[in-house]
Amino acid sequence: MVSKDFIRQLEGYGLTTANILYRMPDHPHLLQTFIWQEYDLAPRFPVLLEFLDFWQRELAGPLHSVTVSHSRLIRPAEFRAIEGEISLH
Template sequence: MISRVADPAFQKMLSGFSATTAEVLYHMPDHPDFLQSFLWQFEDVAPQFPRLHRFLDHWRAEVEATIHSVSVMHYGLIRPRELRFGSEHRLQ
């Protein structure tokens, strides 16, 4: 008998995880006028973004660079789809 178990990645999507991209603009202490970019793609739960907040807390505590700004983009992997109806053809 075959046991059917949902894929763990699919279960994460159902529980609210979405594809997330964060861009962190930062500068090093020795070059405060030179902004650098760190781009990170991961799965997180919008709008709280707990994984992103843990990462930023770690950055502030452990990384020498100072964060200038953070941009966050996310895309829900499971959501309602739009159905468009173009025309109707009847066979008689």
């Protein structure tokens, strides 16, 4: 059986990592880090936005900032095979 993550990649999803900084509920002057990772669609990030909506609605720690990395935002140069060759003297 094919994995769910592989099927998502075929649908255009890429691995997304979000570094979420939030304020501690009991000590608002302190920041805590939470790393979130899931397959999502760039540049709209619907899965991440749904998670952040849940965070703001259900969790006590208010968000400070979110830094996003995605395979389409950061990737090595792409190469493609070219058929044929022209020689110039």
